[in-house]
Amino acid sequence: MRVAFFSTKKYDRESFQRWLPKFSHQVSFFEAKLDKHSAILAQGHDAVCAFVNDQLDEGTLKNLSSLGIKLIALRCAGYNQVDLQAAKELKLTIVRVPAYSPEAVAEHAFALILTLSRKTHKAYNRVRESNFSLEGLTGCNIHGKTIGVIGTGAIGRAFCRIAKGFGVRILAYDIFENEEMKAMGVEYCNLDKLFAESKIISLHCPLTPETHHIINKKSLQKIQDGCMLINTSRGGLIETKSVISALKKGKIGFLGIDVYEQEEDLFFENLSEQILQDEQIARLMTFPNVLITGHQAFLTREALDQIAETTLENITAFEKNEKLINEVKM
Numbered sequence: 001m002r003v004a005f006f007s008t009k010k011y012d013r014e015s016f017q018r019w020l021p022k023f024s025h026q027v028s029f030f031e032a033k034l035d036k037h038s039a040i041l042a043q044g045h046d047a048v049c050a051f052v053n054d055q056l057d058e059g060t061l062k063n064l065s066s067l068g069i070k071l072i073a074l075r076c077a078g079y080n081q082v083d084l085q086a087a088k089e090l091k092l093t094i095v096r097v098p099a100y101s102p103e104a105v106a107e108h109a110f111a112l113i114l115t116l117s118r119k120t121h122k123a124y125n126r127v128r129e130s131n132f133s134l135e136g137l138t139g140c141n142i143h144g145k146t147i148g149v150i151g152t153g154a155i156g157r158a159f160c161r162i163a164k165g166f167g168v169r170i171l172a173y174d175i176f177e178n179e180e181m182k183a184m185g186v187e188y189c190n191l192d193k194l195f196a197e198s199k200i201i202s203l204h205c206p207l208t209p210e211t212h213h214i215i216n217k218k219s220l221q222k223i224q225d226g227c228m229l230i231n232t233s234r235g236g237l238i239e240t241k242s243v244i245s246a247l248k249k250g251k252i253g254f255l256g257i258d259v260y261e262q263e264e265d266l267f268f269e270n271l272s273e274q275i276l277q278d279e280q281i282a283r284l285m286t287f288p289n290v291l292i293t294g295h296q297a298f299l300t301r302e303a304l305d306q307i308a309e310t311t312l313e314n315i316t317a318f319e320k321n322e323k324l325i326n327e328v329k330m
């Protein structure tokens, strides 16, 4: 198939180039983000390949459909950026990569936890300036704490397996309980109990209308003082203004985020020569106990290879009219 890739970076092109010889697709790599204006670039192709911050709203989907596009192959797990109702009406097929190295994201969540709890980001900068003072670097153990995990899908489960090694109590909330997790000692409970008893809370559920702002003014009143909040899932799970207020009051003791509510206009780009217009992320960046990474939890060589292979397999299955095991349906 002729496939137009949007929002591509050097690392995307490299991983897909490694896998393309095994398939017979012809691809065009575009750096442009997909929206209703850039959709025209897909002219002459049969499918588009899109990523997390591409705008697959009704306008974009209509424009793609009018160009003869039949398939949207998402090279990511989340699909909250797609208007599924519009896609259904336009008879556009959506496929995704449901799991690609869940360990990559789970390990990144732990990188955030360990950096915040042991202040290694501050220590790194200090030592580079020959400042070997330990003042202000007192951390806290993970061992013996209670960790609350919201969402025990592929990534949440990988996170729990790692957490187990630290000797922690794990509380979990999910609409479906997982037997493997229960056998491992994970205690499922309601959200109120998880909020009340966890010293660290890590978000691993998808962004849906039910989970939008699951962390909000009300839920933040239920958490322990000084709780650590980790979000490697989707920015919209957190109501940023309430989190800023909770950080100012010390209610949240540490915040580690790889995703941000308004990340579309920021992440994946080098904006270092520009004036930052987003007041909320600018405020977050001033807190000494906040660590932000720019949606890089997925970015390991293993995960990129898996994304490329599964995406190209999804496209091949559609082309050959085979069963689409990774289709996203309404």
Ligand code: NAD
Binding pocket: 077, 078, 098, 099, 102, 105, 150, 151, 152, 153, 154, 155, 156, 173, 174, 175, 176, 204, 205, 206, 207, 208, 210, 211, 232, 233, 234, 258, 259, 295, 296, 297, 298, 299
């Ligand atoms: P998954 O589908 O395997 O698991 C999601 C889990 O969330 C499921 O167990 C599901 O039952 C649960 N869930 C759904 N609705 C819920 C609700 N209302 N309350 C509680 N739990 C609910 O997905 P996954 O592969 O584990 O990925 C989780 C999320 O991580 C994705 O949706 C995506 O947004 C995010 N993600 C981020 C990155 C990154 O680079 N930062 C990379 C991949 C995925």
